[in-house]
Amino acid sequence: MAKQSRTKLVIEEEKAAYKLLLPTVIILFIVAVYPVLQVFYTSTTDRVFAGSSETKFIGLENYTQLLGFMVRELPAKTDSEGNLIVDSETGKKEFKHPIDVLPMRPVRYKSAYQIDIFGNRYVIGARSPDFLRAIVNTILFSIIAVSLETLFGLIIALVVNSKFKGRGIMRALMLIPWAVITVVSARMWEWMFHPSRMGFFNTVLSKIGIGNGNIAFLAADSLQLPSVIAADVWKTTPFMALLILAGLQMIPQELYEAAWVDGANRVKQFMTITLPLLKPTIAVALVFRTLDSLRVFGPFQVMLGSQKYSMATYNYYQLIGNREMGLASAIGVIIFILISLFAFFYINMLGVDTE
Amino acid sequence: MMPENKALKYITNIAFILLLILISVYILFPFYWTVNSSFKSETQLQMMPASFLPTDPDTGNISFNLTNYKSVLQNKEFLMGILNSIIVATATTFLALLAGSLAGFAMGQLRFRGKKITLYVILSMTMFPQVTVLTGLYAVMRALNLEPRLGMILSYMIFTLPFTAWVLTSFFKDLPREILESARVDGATFFQTFRFILLPLTAPALVTTGLLTFIRSWNEYLFALTFTSASRMSRTVPVVIAYFTGATTHQEPFGQIMAASVIVTIPIVVLVLYFQRKIVKGLTAGAVKG
Numbered sequence: 001m002a003k004q005s006r007t008k009l010v011i012e013e014e015k016a017a018y019k020l021l022l023p024t025v026i027i028l029f030i031v032a033v034y035p036v037l038q039v040f041y042t043s044t045t046d047r048v049f050a051g052s053s054e055t056k057f058i059g060l061e062n063y064t065q066l067l068g069f070m071v072r073e074l075p076a077k078t079d080s081e082g083n084l085i086v087d088s089e090t091g092k093k094e095f096k097h098p099i100d101v102l103p104m105r106p107v108r109y110k111s112a113y114q115i116d117i118f119g120n121r122y123v124i125g126a127r128s129p130d131f132l133r134a135i136v137n138t139i140l141f142s143i144i145a146v147s148l149e150t151l152f153g154l155i156i157a158l159v160v161n162s163k164f165k166g167r168g169i170m171r172a173l174m175l176i177p178w179a180v181i182t183v184v185s186a187r188m189w190e191w192m193f194h195p196s197r198m199g200f201f202n203t204v205l206s207k208i209g210i211g212n213g214n215i216a217f218l219a220a221d222s223l224q225l226p227s228v229i230a231a232d233v234w235k236t237t238p239f240m241a242l243l244i245l246a247g248l249q250m251i252p253q254e255l256y257e258a259a260w261v262d263g264a265n266r267v268k269q270f271m272t273i274t275l276p277l278l279k280p281t282i283a284v285a286l287v288f289r290t291l292d293s294l295r296v297f298g299p300f301q302v303m304l305g306s307q308k309y310s311m312a313t314y315n316y317y318q319l320i321g322n323r324e325m326g327l328a329s330a331i332g333v334i335i336f337i338l339i340s341l342f343a344f345f346y347i348n349m350l351g352v353d354t355e
Numbered sequence: 356m357m358p359e360n361k362a363l364k365y366i367t368n369i370a371f372i373l374l375l376i377l378i379s380v381y382i383l384f385p386f387y388w389t390v391n392s393s394f395k396s397e398t399q400l401q402m403m404p405a406s407f408l409p410t411d412p413d414t415g416n417i418s419f420n421l422t423n424y425k426s427v428l429q430n431k432e433f434l435m436g437i438l439n440s441i442i443v444a445t446a447t448t449f450l451a452l453l454a455g456s457l458a459g460f461a462m463g464q465l466r467f468r469g470k471k472i473t474l475y476v477i478l479s480m481t482m483f484p485q486v487t488v489l490t491g492l493y494a495v496m497r498a499l500n501l502e503p504r505l506g507m508i509l510s511y512m513i514f515t516l517p518f519t520a521w522v523l524t525s526f527f528k529d530l531p532r533e534i535l536e537s538a539r540v541d542g543a544t545f546f547q548t549f550r551f552i553l554l555p556l557t558a559p560a561l562v563t564t565g566l567l568t569f570i571r572s573w574n575e576y577l578f579a580l581t582f583t584s585a586s587r588m589s590r591t592v593p594v595v596i597a598y599f600t601g602a603t604t605h606q607e608p609f610g611q612i613m614a615a616s617v618i619v620t621i622p623i624v625v626l627v628l629y630f631q632r633k634i635v636k637g638l639t640a641g642a643v644k645g
Binding site for chain 2: 027028042155164170172174175177182183191192197198242245315325328335
């Protein structure tokens with residue numbers, strides 16, 4: 001009798017729990033589970049948004065169109081007698097145009113990158129060179145931005161963790177870039193990077209003799225990525241510093257006192273106490289920030305538009321600009337897979353505690 | 356303590372102060388530059404080299420100019436944007452807290468089969484790349500024919516609801532189960548216990564998670580840009596600022612953009628500085644613990 005009523009209570013509790021979870025489950029089904037299934041399915045079709053033609057199943061065609069690439073060696077240019085043509089000014093070999101070695105049929109491969117190795121030149125041809133470059137841009141962006149953020153974040157966290165007057169104010173100041181809307185911060189930096197001396201950077205750089213005051217930070221190919229990284233690092237370093245600061249505060253003070261007694265100096269304390277104990281915190285922060293920056297959208301879209309893509313902005317332009325739902329879905333799936341791979345790799349390598 | 360050389364200590368102190376100044380300048384400078392530019396007229400903005408305070412191009416005297424603020428505050432799209440952002444961010448926060456606290460109570464206090472898997476599924480969703488579902492969500496929004504603002508509120512659940520549910524679960528877990536059991540003995544239902552006894556106890560957590568949810572929704576750009584691409588008047592602040600173009604000028608009206616940036620940033624900065632401690636706790640709890 002007693003046992004039976006307990007079971008009834010257990011069942012009642014379970015029922016209540018399921019009911020309470022229902023709103024969350026329904027909402028997440030509508031906005032996450034169903035759209036994901038839809039994305040995986042649509043990525044195998046040629047669906048065009050508001051298109052007149054019937055949607056067809058095309059298997060992995062979207063994926064091969066996005067990821068198809070080949071590497072070819074570019075032959076050197078020769079004259080009619082087979083002699084190498086050499087540039088008269090630089091004295092370097094001249095190479096044929098990529099169009100001469102990349103296939104046109106059945107599908108066209110366009111040059112995405114050209115690389116020089118040991119005096120030979122290779123061309124990487126891709127069916128969607130913009131997407132291939134978007135992947136490379138995003139990965140480069142993530143590696144550089146996250147490394148800088150971690151370094152600056154560590155420095156700032158160590159500074160605001162030591163005792164000094166005004167520490168509270170410093171800790172509050174740190175939150176300001178975090179509170180600025182990402183689009184707003186991108187616009188602020190866009191204005192500071194103005195390609196004339198109306199902009200801050202050109203004003204200062206020309207004063208100290210760098211450039212002519214007209215450096216086109218956001219239009220010159222080699223400066224675009226560094227500019228976006230500068231804006232992103234400013235905006236996200238505080239978050240990194242906060243996480244690392246929280247980790248620092250969890251290190252017991254007694255360890256340092258004991259180290260003093262043993263005669264360890266500050267550098268030694270940092271290397272033997274702070275860094276090892278901070279490792280798990282930094283690992284978690286790295287995972288968070290890397291996964292975040294692999295899906296970077298705002299800074300690229302606002303500062304570079306369609307001049308240079310990240311994976312997310314390429315996805316956006318295919319969907320809204322070209323109305324290619326099938327293709328855009330495949331891009332979404334590729335981003336998903338890439339991010340999962342990174343997460344898996346990170347968690348294994350850094351030994352992040354999943355509990 | 357080990358004896359330290361006095362001169363060395365002096366040098367370290369100076370180096371430390373320099374480092375503090377360097378960090379403060381780095382953090383504050385872009386914002387200072389924005390405020391500075393927002394008070395410059397068109398001619399003042401075009402001065403070369405750019406001045407570090409708004410100055411009169413002829414006399415060189417300092418002169419603040421309010422035209423950018425005036426024209427921004429008369430810009431109907433910008434004002435609509437603020438209103439839309441307030442509506443969307445408030446409704447998102449409310450919905451995410453409502454659903455999240457129900458789920459948090461169930462997962463933190465009640466015993467049921469499948470709890471672990473539910474928790475893990477929800478946690479994994481906090482890592483989910485928004486852009487992956489972009490196309491699918493866009494299709495769902497069009498199929499349901501949702502008003503763009505409603506669409507944004509619903510779509511923001513993908514990054515806010517897993518977060519609120521997860522954080523609130525850990526708060527409910529910390530409350531002793533005896534409260535629930537004694538309320539049961541007194542004849543209260545699970546929902547009554549939740550609503551009248553346990554929920555008030557989690558008020559601090561609700562404030563923190565609510566604040567973070569609000570700021571994240573206020574910030575959101577990708578979904579807002581996509582879902583309002585056909586409807587100008589539903590745009591939220593980030594989209595309005597990204598699309599800001601002058602009515603009269605050929606160049607981008609950076610003075611107005613900067614003024615608009617200042618206007619939308621100051622309330623958030625004030626809010627953040629006021630709730631500083633809570634925010635830091637919420638941010639680090641979500642990450643360090645999770």
